[in-house]
Amino acid sequence: MKLVTAIIQPDHLDDVQLALIKYGVRGMTLSEVSGYARQRGHKEVYRGSTYTIDFILKVKLEILCDSDEAGPIVDVIAEAARTGQVGDGKVWVTDISEVVRVRTGESGVAAL
Numbered sequence: 768m769k770l771v772t773a774i775i776q777p778d779h780l781d782d783v784q785l786a787l788i789k790y791g792v793r794g795m796t797l798s799e800v801s802g803y804a805r806q807r808g809h810k811e812v813y814r815g816s817t818y819t820i821d822f823i824l825k826v827k828l829e830i831l832c833d834s835d836e837a838g839p840i841v842d843v844i845a846e847a848a849r850t851g852q853v854g855d856g857k858v859w860v861t862d863i864s865e866v867v868r869v870r871t872g873e874s875g876v877a878a879l
């Protein structure tokens with residue numbers, strides 16, 4: 768099993784969620800996060816002075832899936848979130864050793 772984690776622009780959430788549902792993803796977790804990467808935030812002018820805003824609001828999506836599904840899910844997210852502008856986001860995949868459905872006690876792929 769894999770965990771696909773995506774940090775995307777909040778404006779792209781609807782498009783990404785729709786594309787994931789169309790692909791067949793049934794469950795996901797959404798968090799509001801703040802982050803920055805290569806550009807270290809953007810510059811804003813306030814009362815004549817320029818400030819660097821380090822942290823910019825983003826949304827984080829987490830999707831647990833069967834290992835075979837991770838690659839296609841990454842592609843679905845990247846295509847739906849891409850504008851070509853800096854800050855479009857990042858997607859990564861981590862290995863997951865166990866998942867349990869609390870109600871039934873099912874584990875592994877059966878619990879996805």
Ligand SMILES: Nc1ncnc2c1ncn2[C@@H]1O[C@H](COP(=O)(O)OP(=O)(O)OP(=O)(O)O)[C@@H](O)[C@H]1O
Nearest residue numbers: 774801802803804805806825852853854855856857
């Ligand atoms: N190395 C990292 N570790 C953890 N989170 C990261 C890392 N890089 C980026 N992020 C998260 O992803 C968000 C989006 O990053 P961003 O799209 O700006 O990446 P980038 O590498 O600077 O690409 P681009 O040049 O297209 O902007 C950041 O706001 C941050 O939350």
Ligand SMILES: [Mg+2]
Nearest residue numbers: 804805806854
């Ligand atoms: Mg960036």
